[in-house]
Amino acid sequence: MKSLQEIQAIRDALHPELELRHVGSTEANSKYERHVLICGGTGCTSSGSPAIEKALHEEIDKAGLTDKIQVVKTGCFGLCALGPIMIVYPSGAFYSRVTADDIPRIVKEHFIEGNPVKELLYDETVAEDGIKSLNDTSFYKKQHRVALRNCGAINPENIDEYIGKDGYQALAKCVTEMTPEEVIKTVLDSGLRGRGGGGFPTGRKWQLARDIVPDADQKYVCCNADEGDPGAFMDRSVLEGDPHVVLEAMAIAGYAIGASQGYIYVRAEYPIAIERLRIAIKQAREYGMLGKNIFGSDFSFDIDLRLGAGAFVCGEETALMTSIEGNRGEPRPRPPFPAEKGLYQKPTILNNVETYANIPQIILKGADWFASMGTEKSKGTKVFALGGKIKNTGLVEVPMGTTLREVIEEIGGGIPNGKKFKAAQTGGPSGGCISPENYDVPIDYDNLISIGSMMGSGGLIVMDEDNCMVDIAKFFLEFTVDESCGKCTPCRIGTKRMYEMLDKITKGKATLEDLDKLEELCYYIKANSLCGLGQTAPNPVLSTLKNFRNEYEAHVVDKKCPAGVCKDLLMFSINPEKCVGCGLCAKNCPVSAISQGDYTAPGKKRAAYVIDTTKCVKCGACMDNCRPKAISKG
């Protein structure tokens, strides 16, 4: 159990070390000469960071630098495409795609001799005259890190480092200086809205949970860490890189609404996050940041972990609660809302990880500071998981109101291979596809909804001209059908029928009437489903129908897939003028649909091959194996 004074002493003691972790830091009071930060997030871990960490320790020991260099395993830096990532401070040298074999050289040349190994650095950070700050790279320049501020900056398994970054100061401020009402007012005034999907004002949620059942004997604070959108991983990154921020924020929420118990519902598929949370909870209990009489006050609060078991619907708040109660994760009708009857029928609030990650900062820096960022109705920043056809895949945090163009072109580095931007998908299976005409719309909750998508948890998948929008819609519907809980009729049967209609379209068997029927069914499912999953499931279809109707019509009327994705509408053909008659295509055809024809083009020695389109299963094996590129699809 640590007192406030002890916590502050820890913070002050660590200050020089953490200060060293800035590019060009001149901090002189740190114990170490250098800090080497190596990413221990899921992305870098699977691309080999544990082996690098091991090699680092070995080489540093060998070189006798153990006292001079501190190796810190952090959470995600965000630039997952370049992993494994390693940053050396104070120089700020940013090593990307590091392998264990590179380590001896880096230790020798950089750590001993003082010359960063330029060819192993991320090319954008290499300037003529030395190393550019990471913050000057296009990826980081426009970012503004609030929720992610500690990710990649501290060792998430060490509570002291969190404390060194003002950790638990906000909780201390709340329980020792503020009334619960003041805490709620601060959150309310900040304009923070839920980062998990709907964008409900967080302060309002807390206020309801505080006021609606004044005599409740028990209340709960829950954290939704069941991030399930395919392509979104910001919550995982926060849990892996800065787990204490979630614990602190939940304790603050508990203080604000009058709850003494919290639950974090985290995906079982996030083993690193779970492990770090376990460590964090243990440390926080040891320090008295969780438990009885926090900071000597009469406020007590503890947190338990609950693991999800592979059901996307459990991201829905009532389903999450039924799941924690030990049931099938089926949503319940609202009202009553969780603020009135939530977990075990008690008043409950549920916020997601990213929402919580903003709270301590808001308490410490004030509502006005937070509200100064963003747009009129969407304050603060938003983390996006950039993915798909984009150069810099990874996590980015930008102020609300940044345009799609800025995120994709400037931060994301644009679309690779000179392809054209076609659409951006936000909001996962609940969201929609944004077309190029909305490239310059400032991204916030309300704008996204008005252009037929939604913020969702922040997945942002970029698509280029090679993506078929009908196929994308079908992909999301397949996901929804798999993940529907099966409780209500519209979602259980309706999404299945939507999927079947889309399948029919991609097979060229649909009529224009079917398109209208599909659209009608979409609106029906939206208006009639029990929970958010069903209510938003048609969004990928509706938004593509709206923005890319011509592409649907091409499938239906012309029986063509313009992007060349939908197999059944593809036709493979061999250009006899280019075919050299080698027969490799025929050899590789799994169904013997290719044979040699009669025609020999001028200048060619052998007759060209032809494809029997009635036998062809459109696997593309012929095209992959054709050396003169004589085979085309369309």
Next chain:
Amino acid sequence: MAKKTTVPFNGTAEQEAKLYEIIDAHKDDPGALMPVLQQAQEVYGYLPIEVQKMISDKMGIPLEKIYGVVTFYAQFSLYPKGKYNISVCLGTACYVKGSGDIYDKLQEVLKISGGECTADGKFSLEACRCIGACGLAPVLTVNEDVYGRLTVDDVADILAKYE
């Protein structure tokens, strides 16, 4: 008819003791079922009727409720995975080249249905979608090994490699 796995239940007394320990540790927790099932699956590798029954008896929760929960979540498994997991591609290219027959043959030879595991725990069998090896169709994988251009007659030889 009860859906029973073809693998006889080989739970040990140790596993049972461990399971009861887990249940005991959660006895004051109203939402204990999920963590108990998750940990039981860690102990046994899967959640066959015998394990669910023990949980049902000990926790006083109807077996059907437990089964309903288990079948709701993708992560829970009613069947053990074999030492060698055979995955037969039933994608279009493989299917038209007869992977369906190969799948049937495997079910026949191994005396299990798709999704199940042989009694000795050696082989489990599943169907998968296109693995992108259409040029080799029909294809199956055994753990990491890929076998292509198969005929029904190859099945015995492939299995023999793992005997």
Next chain:
Amino acid sequence: MADINVKINGIAVSVPKGTTVLEAAHMAGVDIPTFCYMKEINEIGACRICMVEINEGRGFRLVAACVYPLAFEGTEIRTNSPKVMDSRRKTLELILSTHDRKCLSCVRSGHCELQALCNEMGIEEENTYEGDKPVYEIDNSAVHMYRDNNKCILCRRCVAACAKWQGVGVIGANERGFKTNIGSAFEMGLGETSCVSCGQCIAVCPVGALSEKDFTDQVFAAIADESKYVIVQTAPAVRAGLGEEFGYPIGTNVEGKMVAALRRLGFDNVFDTDWGADLTIMEEATEFVERFTKGGKLPLITSCSPGWVKYCEHYFPEMTDNLSSCKSPHQMLGAVAKTYYAEKIGKKPEDIVVVSIMPCTAKKYECQRDDQAAAGVPDVDYVLTTRELARMIRRAGLKFTALPDEDFDNPLGLSAGAGDIFGVTGGVMEAALRTAYCWLSGNNEEVVEFHEVRGTDGIKRSTVTIGETEIKVAVASGLANAGELLRRVQSGEEKVDFIEIMACPGGCVNGGGQPQQPASVRNFEDLRSLRAKALYDEDAAKTLRLSHLNQDVQKLYEEYLEKPGSHKAHEILHTTYVKRTIN
């Protein structure tokens, strides 16, 4: 809570705040269709058939009427707008796309809630959303019923009835999404589970997914078989329910027409299970007095309800010794018919067929139990539910409403009022107490009514003082209530001498074999009380109200069984139990 003023389809109504849209509309005389909603036990808002438009000041949107509480003054509701109709139709069309639409051969045809609503909504095309359709094997493993998931619409009323009313929970939702289906653990057949056969799931099923095993053909065949002497008997609750099948108001006692119908169906004798009830009282009251005065196993628990007996064997096997060893009334009557009465009419027991018309599906299972064969052949050959009897009457072309009122045959047709009320929760207890009171007080003819054990409360308690003796009694109906009571008894929290338990909530009048009332009736009418009243009225109107004064029962003892509890009575009228496990 304070009242608020809302408008339903433009009509102003004032309702307490928190009233659901469904209830408010009902008060305003507007029906909103429901499938999944079952008041108190299944308020899950799942089927979405009850969607209505609501405007709470921010424009109209669709909500589920069954679970949406009214909270704001001035709320406007539209239950029949084009938008609502369109939603309702689409929901129906989606349900139809997975529903096995074999209406012509479906047992529920004509009184199926889905069929009726499709008709009301003018569904013209049943293939609108044709697509993948799961196919399920029909589960016929249980003795008493079929489960056909191909007709299931996943309203989960059966699941709620099984788990919440009965505390059994052998069926539930398995898998998820499109694959969601109602079933038992590990796809076990119902017959392999600890299902107690109560049939409450069938009673609440809106469609033909759940149905009793129908034995009407076998009974018609037995009647047609000249070598067989076919006796029929009817349980008390049947007369209180059968009328519903022929358009009578709920709670109409149609005893006379029922007897006439049975006679016209060709049964050789039409007897009354009420007579068996009176006989049961003789045996059971004797057993109680014996145990109570001689320090036998207490509490004594009634054994008339085979669903309860099976529940006890599965869930409280350590308490089977507390069960009365008495057979249930219809088994007693069957046993007497094939022994005493067989001798009287000079028939061999194997030539006699006893058919019991019961409000109950568990009786189908009970008549097949071991130790229910006093004459070496089963005491009862076929059990038909009230619903099956109605089917027989319709099939035989009998104009039920036009039938005369007729009386039961003798000697197994005379009954006391005490036997009538066997069909209601508390009735067995009251009948036993009436007789016990007479015996212990020495006033053999005084009729005392025991109002504390009447009513539809799940658990009722009373202390009866007879002279210097105090008897603590308890009554439970609905097995969840029974379980709760027994746990308290087992833990010593509660001390009781005599317990009556009926498996079905409200007793046999609400049995699993009674006519199926649609949700629109069940959610707004008190079926249990209405039907119960028919039996209490019959009791009150009789001059013979005490079982021990039934002359035909007395004659049985004089001529055949010597006295209640005699060795011979035990051989013929008593049975044994087994201990089972939970599955």
